[in-house]
Amino acid sequence: MRDSFLGLITPSGGAAPTFSVSYMPGERGTLDIYAPKDAKNAPVVVFFYGGSWQMGRKSLYRFVGHALAKRGVVAVIPDYRVYPEVRFPDFLKDGAKAFKWTHDNAASFGGDANRIFVMGHSAGAHIAAMLALDPQWLKGEGLDPARSIAGFVGLSGPYDFLPLQSENLVAVFKGNNRPETQPINFATASAPPAFLATGDEDDVVLPRNSQNLAARLRGAGASVEQVVYPGRGHFGTIMAMIGPLHYLAPVVDDVAGFINSRGAR
Template sequence: MRWSALGLAIAAIVYLGNVMWFSPVDFLNGLAAFANNRAATDVPYGTGPRNQLDIYRPRGGAERLPVAVMFYGGTWKEGDRATYRFVGAALAKRGIVTVIPDYRVYPEVRFPDFLRDAAEAVRWTRDHAADYGGDPTKIVLIGHSAGAHIAAMLALDPQWLVNVGLNGRRDIRGMVGLAGPYDFLPLTDPKLKDIFGPADQRARTQPINFVDGKAAPIFVAAGTDDTTVDPGNTTRLARKIESRGGQVAAVLYPGVDHRTLIGTFSPLLRSRAPALDDTVRFIQDVTQALPPSSGKSFKRAPATTNAE
């Protein structure tokens, strides 16, 4: 019997899973290890222990490739870039140089310090993308869950990238938000209240409040079965961007929950929703088009059912 590389990978993971405990993400990252796309790990972009990132580079030595900076979720309280190796490997396999940074989280920091870290990571990417085959003029931000909030804030509120010498409407080609919280007031959780500060200042923490129709193109997606972040965050943000004349594509994937959505970037769950295909298509569209200052928009929305 002849086995494909994918078949061998799955067999090895299943076998090991029978003899030792694995978390669900271990299974997803087990396949990513076979891809061997990590070009660099533990690269500092700042001075703190959580100001480090990993870079995933497509094989083949191509240059001037699109670049994604991916911010993971964790309720702004936790997370580890190594957990998302399967995301970096999936995007690199599709020809996208991918940077996954850690950033400081609660209780070490509160809003907006994690945005400052994220902006510094984008600045580092702009400065160093070419070292890994990426085109520094073709950067797209991606985020899942709390990471989608971070990506959206960088894309919609100009101040965070301006603080690191970047212009989001010139230097960012687009933003992808997966299962993101963009319009989540009022808060009831005590820790979230502490993270986002006094009630009279929380409006400045909401991405939806910074929509003016001038940001780079945005693709937002969520699963209809998400009980962690209300999918209404996705539809409300899309409607607001559209009402202001901005460029937006949105989709809700039937039967997909919060964690499964990002999990579909792995071959093990890819049949559940075409989130990877839609994300890659969006990145290709916005990076193949002329820069935002040219007035040319991305060509097409994801080939899935649009959110209502």
């Protein structure tokens, strides 16, 4: 039902979109670009959607692209491979390839390659966090992680969720207690600035995930902003990016404010 609802949202204005640009071989190796009209050296966000690492389509998240473009931010939304086609860490490798493509091509759509942020909701926030915190994934694409990611935005993300209880997730992550799957274990002083948001009524990905990661990052000496939206559940943080639903929470304004306050690393 959620996907059906999101698919009915048809945003207009704010962006000159380009759809289904290939960044790697395969059906799920394409991305969509939402560039503000006449963009020049604009900040860029690579957004990863959620879906328990098992489902999702970029076409359902056009509202995210338009919302960010209206705030002067170029949004890049890739598809990526999901279970059962792949398991951990292949969706991280796909995310790194999408980031690499964005970095190499940012100028062609009005973006600034020195101000690229990673962002995600739910499972997508996990992917974004792993790219931001564990340097091996971008290094695998020939990038210096300490210089490539300007910041990380996580909405209702799972960052500290062991041991796994779901049989599906045990299959996705090839075991129920693998510390290398957890973003919190890669929190260091060199982490890019982070913006972590959750709803206090989230019973899908518990708010302690964001709370624990924020505390670990602060303890390491990294920069982190943390927001808890009262009365909002797991999907409220992403639904609030839909134009008519902005009243749910000031997610778009908060994210845009975080991005626009950050320069190149």
